[in-house]
């Protein structure tokens with residue numbers, strides 16, 4: 330993957346922050362206030378749009394003074410709950426990555442996306458930082474996997490929600506699929522799978538036709554026993570079973586199967602389904618599968634990124650999910666699998682409010698449906 334750099338840097342300050350100091354401006358060159366950006370909402374006077382000339386020059390791409398800007402931050406604004414809404418405006422179809430930093434000591438990838446003209450993302454981690462800086466980089470790639478970026482010891486992990494329980498993770502030149510269902514069209518523009526994780530055999534988690542359409546030539550499949558039983562003979566040759574508590578190391582990552590079951594219904598009997606804890610590049614990801622707030626879930630520790638199901642009556646209600654999340658304290662939690670049996674969706678704003686901010690847990694809401 331190669332990058333063409335389009336240097337735009339924006340600083341967003343918390344309402345209580347004062348004007349940026351002179352040293353900062355010196356480092357980042359030209360301050361360009363008054364371009365319509367509203368970083369604080371409360372105090373537009375603290376807005377600074379800085380072109381990062383001294384730092385980013387020499388890496389190619391647009392330079393100050395050239396005629397056309399290929400993209401720009403059209404809004405960077407603190408929300409009432411101290412997150413930051415970031416709008417980026419660029420011609421539709423271009424692929425961009427926005428990086429962020431809170432202290433200018435090092436940039437981290439935050440989110441990549443295909444431009445839709447104006448594309449908005451919510452930086453929910455910003456609630457825990459008094460200031461945030463953003464820069465955008467146009468990415469040239471024939472087969473991009475866009476989504477949320479998390480730094481690992483071996484490059485970014487990229488989280489790409491697809492639908493309901495299905496999502497894709499890109500990491501270290503590998504592509505991991507979780508419970509791919511819904512048919513080939515849904516995955517048409519995504520890279521093929523090196524590893525497929527199957528939590529259990531229900532139709533919203535296992536569909537062999539979809540697996541056939543997304544699998545790469547050397548795919549490995551990790552499945553619960555019941556999910557394995559539902560695979561075609563051909564797919565079974567690429568699959569291995571993990572029972573609750575078992576683990577495997579493959580493709581440079583560790584996969585641990587953890588229990589996923591209901592406490593109050595028989596939808597998902599204990600011992601049948603798997604959740605997974607992945608360790609990749611030093612980061613630990615938890616994928617809940619279909620579960621309630623079991624003791625095993627509540628006992629998890631040291632989880633960096635958690636995907637937690639919440640729908641009724643199949644998994645758990647929002648209050649239980651929030652309570653469990655507060656107990657196992659992942660750094661970041663994605664609600665997923667949140668469509669209820671009646672077609673409504675779990676109230677994610679209530680979930681977010683119930684998780685709260687006092688424990689430093691970032692609730693990351695993304696488009697899953």
Ligand SMILES: [Fe+2]
Nearest residue numbers: 494531533619
């Ligand atoms: Fe499900």
